[in-house]
Amino acid sequence: MVHGTRKVHGSSTSSTRQGHHAIQKDIQRSSASIAELSHRYNLNPKMVRKWRHRSSVEDERMGPKQPSSTSLSDLEEVAAITFRHTTWLALNDCFFALQRFISHLTRSSLHWLHWRHSISQLPRQTDEAMDKPSFKHYSIGYLHMDI
Structure with missing residues (x-):
């Protein structure tokens, strides 16, 4: 459906998400032909x-439905995740430590592994640890x- 020069379909910048959903619902319910619906909403068939x-x-x-690493085996992934959970080292530190054992590991693949498992950001320090005086x-x- 074209109103003046304004397109009303999903790829239009002027359409709203609700309008996009309404068009989809209408297409799903309609018994009209694909060509007719394509012309009515100015969409590709x-x-x-x-x-x-x-x-x-x-x-x-x-x-992918089950995202996984393309360069690491399942065992290597588990090792890298366990290492991160036990040490909570920064990405570069984890990379340098694990690279000795997983020679084909790249910083990028380790970063995306951490990201997929929601461990890419280190936990924040609690207020208790920050409030303790050092001396x-x-x-x-x-x-x-002190000598």
């Missing part, structure tokens, strides 16, 4: 066929020396 065969109007997840407080004029 392939898109109309795709939307007609979907069970819902929600966009499907892109990418005992003495009164003014007192000099403390």
Whole structure:
């Protein structure tokens, strides 16, 4: 459906997500031909066929259903994840430590492995650890020396 010069379909920048869903629902319910729906909504016939065969109007997840590393074996992945969980070292430190044992490991593959398992960011320090003073407080004029 074209209103003046404004397109009303999913790839249009002026359409809303609700409008996109409404068009998908109408395509799924309609008994009109693919060519007619394609012309009515100014869509590619392939898109109309795709939307007609979907069970819902929600966009499907892109990418692999079970994401995994292309360069690491399952055992190497488990080792890298366990290492990160036990040491909580930064990415570069983990990379240099694990590279000795997994020679084909790259920083990028380790980063994406951490990202896939939601361990790419180190846990934040608690307020208790930040509030603890590193030295005992003495009164003014007192000099403390450790030799």
